[in-house]
Structures are given as structure tokens and as C-alpha cells.
Amino acid sequence: MRDMLLQGAGLVAVAAALIHGVLGEAVVFKRATISPARLRTLLRLVWQAGTVAWIGCGVLLAAAPWMDSEPARHWTVITxxxxxxxxxxxxxxxxxxxxxxxVMLASVVVLAAAGY
Incomplete structure (x- = not known):
């Protein structure tokens, strides 16, 4: 059951990240008037860096049940x-x-903590 909770947390994390990335591009940056263009590019890249980081966190949570090291699982979940x-x-x-x-982000926390 612990493993399923961690995998569920990973899936929710990836879903939240993908929604964050798509809505950021389709809604936030489509409407935003940011100049100069370099600043707009920087903000978009920083926004998507969060998306990529959350996807990475989700993958680590989903993979945690197969980690042979209990400390690795522990520190992955805690982080x-x-x-x-x-x-x-x-x-x-x-x-x-x-x-x-x-709510989506908090559900990752609840599922991961329950699967800890």
C-alpha cells in the first residue's frame, strides 16, 4: 500500500507539472505583456524550470518503491x-x-507522506 501511495503521489506531481507548464504557456504568457523580449524569455524559462523540476520529483516518487536503499527512499520522499x-x-x-x-500540490504532499 505504501508503494501505491508513492506512485500515486508521483502521478499527481507529474500531472500538476504538466498542467502548470501548459497553462503557463497558453494562458499566463499569452496574455502577459513583458518587455524587453529577453526578460519575457527569461521568465518563461524560469516558469518551465519549475515544471521540469516537478516532473523530476514525480518520477522520483514513482520510482521510490524500487529503490533498494531505504535511506534513498527516505530522503527522496522527505525532499x-x-x-x-x-x-x-x-x-x-x-x-x-x-x-x-x-490542492493538487497539497495532495502530492498527503499521498507522499502517507506512503512514507
């Missing part, structure tokens, strides 16, 4: 939980909890 607690908290704070993103 990912810290990252997603911060992300969920920042999202909830910045949007006054009116954005669904914090």
Missing part, C-alpha cells in the same frame, strides 16, 4: 514533500486559496 509543501503554501498564499493548483 519532495518539502518542495511541494513550499509550492502548495506559496500558491495558496498568493492566490488566497482561489486557485486549484495548491
Amino acid at each position: 519532495v514533500v518539502i518542495v511541494f509543501v513550499f509550492a502548495a503554501g506559496a500558491n495558496a498564499l498568493a492566490t488566497h486559496a482561489r486557485h486549484f493548483g495548491w
